[in-house]
Amino acid sequence: MKDADRAKRIKNGRGTAGSRAAARRATEEAILKAAETVFAEAGFGGATMQLIADMAGLPKANLHYYFETKEALYRRVVERIFNIWLQAADVFDEAAGPAEGIGAYIDAKMEISRRHPNGSKVWASEVMHGAPVIQDYLETTLRAWTEGRAKVIRRWIAEGKMTDVDPHHLLYMLWATTQHYADFGHQIETLNGGKPLTDAQWEAAKASVKGIVLRGIGVA
Amino acid sequence: MKDADRAKRIKNGRGTAGSRAAARRATEEAILKAAETVFAEAGFGGATMQLIADMAGLPKANLHYYFETKEALYRRVVERIFNIWLQAADVFDEAAGPAEGIGAYIDAKMEISRRHPNGSKVWASEVMHGAPVIQDYLETTLRAWTEGRAKVIRRWIAEGKMTDVDPHHLLYMLWATTQHYADFGHQIETLNGGKPLTDAQWEAAKASVKGIVLRGIGVA
DNA sequence: TCTTTTTCTGACCGTATGGTCAGGTTGGGT
DNA sequence: ACCCAACCTGACCATACGGTCAGAAAAAGA
Numbered sequence: 004m005k006d007a008d009r010a011k012r013i014k015n016g017r018g019t020a021g022s023r024a025a026a027r028r029a030t031e032e033a034i035l036k037a038a039e040t041v042f043a044e045a046g047f048g049g050a051t052m053q054l055i056a057d058m059a060g061l062p063k064a065n066l067h068y069y070f071e072t073k074e075a076l077y078r079r080v081v082e083r084i085f086n087i088w089l090q091a092a093d094v095f096d097e098a099a100g101p102a103e104g105i106g107a108y109i110d111a112k113m114e115i116s117r118r119h120p121n122g123s124k125v126w127a128s129e130v131m132h133g134a135p136v137i138q139d140y141l142e143t144t145l146r147a148w149t150e151g152r153a154k155v156i157r158r159w160i161a162e163g164k165m166t167d168v169d170p171h172h173l174l175y176m177l178w179a180t181t182q183h184y185a186d187f188g189h190q191i192e193t194l195n196g197g198k199p200l201t202d203a204q205w206e207a208a209k210a211s212v213k214g215i216v217l218r219g220i221g222v223a
Numbered sequence: 224m225k226d227a228d229r230a231k232r233i234k235n236g237r238g239t240a241g242s243r244a245a246a247r248r249a250t251e252e253a254i255l256k257a258a259e260t261v262f263a264e265a266g267f268g269g270a271t272m273q274l275i276a277d278m279a280g281l282p283k284a285n286l287h288y289y290f291e292t293k294e295a296l297y298r299r300v301v302e303r304i305f306n307i308w309l310q311a312a313d314v315f316d317e318a319a320g321p322a323e324g325i326g327a328y329i330d331a332k333m334e335i336s337r338r339h340p341n342g343s344k345v346w347a348s349e350v351m352h353g354a355p356v357i358q359d360y361l362e363t364t365l366r367a368w369t370e371g372r373a374k375v376i377r378r379w380i381a382e383g384k385m386t387d388v389d390p391h392h393l394l395y396m397l398w399a400t401t402q403h404y405a406d407f408g409h410q411i412e413t414l415n416g417g418k419p420l421t422d423a424q425w426e427a428a429k430a431s432v433k434g435i436v437l438r439g440i441g442v443a
Numbered sequence: 444t445c446t447t448t449t450t451c452t453g454a455c456c457g458t459a460t461g462g463t464c465a466g467g468t469t470g471g472g473t
Numbered sequence: 474a475c476c477c478a479a480c481c482t483g484a485c486c487a488t489a490c491g492g493t494c495a496g497a498a499a500a501a502g503a
Contacts, residue, residue, distance in 0.1 A: 023449075023500080030450095044352055049268025052491065062452050064493085073491065124351045130410045131344045132264060141413040149414055166438070172431035175411065179403030180396050190350045191395065193361040194369055211392035218386070219435030243471075243479075272461060282482050284463085293461065 031069055033059045039080050043121035046128055047077055074136065081129050081137050084122030089144070091115055095152060101165040102222040104155070105177070106213050112181035113209045116188075123185035149174060166221035173220065180212050251289055253279045259300050263341035266348055267297055294356065301349050301357050304342030309364070311335055315372060321385040322442040324375070325397070326433050332401035333429045336408075343405035369394060386441035393440065400432050 037059035041050045052073055056063040070076035091111040098104025116123055134141055153170035160167050184191065184200075192199055200208065217223035257279035261270045272293055276283040290296035311331040318324025336343055354361055373390035380387050404411065404420075412419055420428065437443035 027450095046266035046268050046348065046352060048266050048270070049352075051489085053489090063491090064452055064454095065450085067492065068449095068451070071492095127351060127406065128266065128348065131347060131406050132266060132269075133409050134413070138413070141410060145410075146414055166434075168435060169427060169431045171414065172428055173435065175403055175407075175428075176400050176432065176435060179399040179407070183395055183399030186347065186351050187395075187399070189353050190361060190365075193354070193358070194366055194391065207389060208392055208395075211389045212396065214386075215388060215393065215396060215439030216435065217439075218441070219437075219439035221438070247480095271459085273459090283461090284482055284484095285480085287462065288480070288482095291462095 027069075030061075034061070034066060034069055034076070035080060035083065038076050039083070039121045039125060042077060042080055042128070043124040047073075047132070077125075078136050080122070080125055082140075084119060084126050085137070085140060085144075087115060087119060087122065088112070089148065092148065092152070095155070100222070101156070101159045101220060102217060104159075105220070105222075106217060109177060109181060109213050109216065110209060112177065113184060113205070113212065116181055116183075116185035117205060120185035120188050123182050127182065127186045164222070166219075168220055176216065180216070184208060247289075250281075254281070254286060254289055254296070255300060255303065258296050259303070259341045259345060262297060262300055262348070263344040267293075267352075297345075298356050300342070300345055302360075304339060304346050305357070305360060305364075307335060307339060307342065308332070309368065312368065312372070315375070320442070321376070321379045321440060322437060324379075325440070325442075326437060329397060329401060329433050329436065330429060332397065333404060333425070333432065336401055336403075336405035337425060340405035340408050343402050347402065347406045384442070386439075388440055396436065400436070404428060 034055065038050075038055045041055045041058060045051075045054070050073075052066055053063050055076075056066050059066070066076070070079070091114075092108065094107040094111050095104050098107060129135075129137060130141075149171070152174060156165075156170035156173060159165050188199075195204070214223065254275065258270075258275045261275045261278060265271075265274070270293075272286055273283050275296070276286050279286070286296070290299070311334075312328065314327035314331050315324050318327060349355075349357055350361075369391070372394060376385075376390035376393060379385050380390075408419075415424070434443065
């Protein structure tokens with residue numbers, strides 16, 4: 004609702020940007036944000052356009068003005084988190100060695116789990132159901148990305164900079180451990196006495212994951 | 224369909240067990256198995272009783288004779304995988320130290336990911352959506368189990384048998400990495416050239432996970 | 444000011460869903 | 474042979490869903 008109001012303010016020329024294009028962007032953003040939440044909480048099948056509309060503060064019919072179908076809206080939500088992850092991987096390439104590269108990658112992915120838990124959940128849900136909507140991404144972008152990173156890891160191993168481990172299984176472990184804090188956040192919260200992790204606890208989580216993984220590959 | 228046929232054969236007295244109770248068990252089992260598959264593939268919201276009925280080879284109305292509601296059926300499916308996991312944790316307690324205990328626990332959980340991927344997915348889905356159905360399990364059984372295991376880990380640390388790491392974060396890592404092979408099995412399969420992991424690849428996965436984790440806690 | 448384009452919305456529609464039920468069938472107990 | 478409880482099922486129902494549409498409202502352009 005707050006988001007839709009802000010969009011309306013922008014639209015009415017009383018906001019920071021008065022242009023029509025800016026208003027459209029703002030409304031789309033409000034819808035996407037609401038959709039991310041609803042899809043994460045209810046799954047694709049359990050989510051309803053009505054719920055998304057309510058959360059975005061718009062009539063349902065208006066949703067279909069911005070996004071043709073439920074599936075199209077869903078696809079946009081999934082693409083979003085995927086691109087965020089891809090961007091986070093830049094730290095991997097710029098690193099001189101595994102301690103720095105993998106350490107920074109863990110930090111980056113943990114931070115995403117903290118700030119975009121719903122996006123992570125939507126992605127997990129999509130993959131768990133056989134990736135009916137983004138299978139092409141898996142086969143093209145993700146595969147290429149994975150092979151590229153595996154190559155880097157193999158080079159580090161060849162240079163004696165880390166223990167000889169299977170690069171793919173190492174990557175799976177990085178994805179699994181970092182995304183777990185988003186996807187299973189509710190379980191972690193319950194085991195934490197029903198309270199979300201504090202800042203200090205998030206830092207401890209990061210340190211724990213990095214500690215075990217980096218020692219596990221012989222760079223700490 | 225095969226399962227329902229077998230149930231019918233049992234019911235007709237031409238199977239291994241002719242008793243009415245056995246027939247009931249067999250039909251329930253067929254329904255639970257079908258439900259696990261459908262819930263895993265479509266999520267709770269996307270799953271339909273009709274689909275489950277078709278897969279179990281029964282008319283839809285018959286499902287409601289065995290399970291009152293969709294939610295009751297779902298709950299049984301979730302309870303199932305949870306109990307399997309609890310049982311797998313026995314190896315943890317019987318161990319003399321972390322190398323043996325945690326190593327065996329990883330093996331056991333990897334084996335479950337391989338044999339019950341659908342159950343794992345249903346559980347993941349349930350937790351991701353805020354555990355609307357099994358929240359009580361999280362707060363009672365799972366919490367007690369976790370605290371018990373954390374205590375064991377702390378003792379091992381105190382005895383100098385492993386590196387000082389936060390027991391909770393270690394457990395989360397174990398859950399995350401092992402369940403990832405079930406929950407994200409489709410992604411792993413895609414990155415494996417579209418083919419499921421072979422026996423040898425599963426062994427390599429187990430060895431990789433164990434290697435990194437055990438080195439990471441200083442017991443290898 | 445008048446026209447045109449974009450944005451917005453209440454009311455509506457066909458479909459599919461979870462669940463019900465009356466009545467039929469079967470098989471063990473006596 | 475008979476009965477009764479357990480088992481099974483086609484047909485049905487109320488509801489809620491994704492999506493459509495005619496037309497109102499608002500903004501941009503002239």
